[in-house]
Amino acid sequence: MDYPDYAEKLGRLIQAGQAERGILLCGSGVGASIAANKLKGIYAGVCHDTFSGHQGVEHDNMNVLCLGPRVIGPELAMEIITAFLSARFIGNDPGQERHARRVAKIRKLES
Amino acid sequence: MDYPDYAEKLGRLIQAGQAERGILLCGSGVGASIAANKLKGIYAGVCHDTFSGHQGVEHDNMNVLCLGPRVIGPELAMEIITAFLSARFIGNDPGQERHARRVAKIRKLES
Numbered sequence: 001m002d003y004p005d006y007a008e009k010l011g012r013l014i015q016a017g018q019a020e021r022g023i024l025l026c027g028s029g030v031g032a033s034i035a036a037n038k039l040k041g042i043y044a045g046v047c048h049d050t051f052s053g054h055q056g057v058e059h060d061n062m063n064v065l066c067l068g069p070r071v072i073g074p075e076l077a078m079e080i081i082t083a084f085l086s087a088r089f090i091g092n093d094p095g096q097e098r099h100a101r102r103v104a105k106i107r108k109l110e111s
Numbered sequence: 112m113d114y115p116d117y118a119e120k121l122g123r124l125i126q127a128g129q130a131e132r133g134i135l136l137c138g139s140g141v142g143a144s145i146a147a148n149k150l151k152g153i154y155a156g157v158c159h160d161t162f163s164g165h166q167g168v169e170h171d172n173m174n175v176l177c178l179g180p181r182v183i184g185p186e187l188a189m190e191i192i193t194a195f196l197s198a199r200f201i202g203n204d205p206g207q208e209r210h211a212r213r214v215a216k217i218r219k220l221e222s
Contacts, residue, residue: 037148051139052141052182071163109118
């Protein structure tokens with residue numbers, strides 16, 4: 001099993017509605033995020049700080065968090081995971097339509 | 112113009128062979144990396160440290176570096192860009208075939 005296999009496994013679960021969000025780990029998180037984003041409906045980001053961990057969900061509808069244990073340690077990872085899991089997409093809130101517009105443009109790139 | 116428009120613009124240049132690599136900026140880098148990875152042949156990563164900046168190229172064949180100016184400052188960004196531009200993919204070197212195998216699995220997810 002290589003990191004793209006795990007990314008695909010998780011992505012297929014989300015595509016099938018069996019999971020809402022997921023977390024992938026690889027050396028730096030980069031390879032896992034590239035692989036996961038190749039799948040339709042999967043929006044994966046490397047986030048090594050808490051701001052990105054919630055903002056990726058709030059603005060970009062990120063549903064897969066990618067972390068690199070060769071770059072950050074376990075306590076920071078836990079706080080980023082909490083930020084990720086606590087956040088919700090705000091693009092459908094009044095005044096925040098620009099985020100939904102941008103996510104729609106990403107969806108267009110998938111088709 | 113939104114970040115997916117810039118990601119697409121850069122991605123099309125690389126797909127057409129008019130550029131080899133590129134750099135995208137958005138708030139945290141996450142949105143830009145999601146959008147860019149939706150394009151075939153584009154391998155984009157958020158790298159906010161120099162290790163990821165070169166390892167993403169060496170192991171994952173990353174051709175687009177995504178940076179978030181709301182998260183890191185200009186001097187760190189410059190050092191990451193140097194790491195990114197100085198690195199080359201090592202998956203075709205003797206003993207490093209596992210990286211080529213993983214990149215081939217990502218390519219399969221694109222098709």
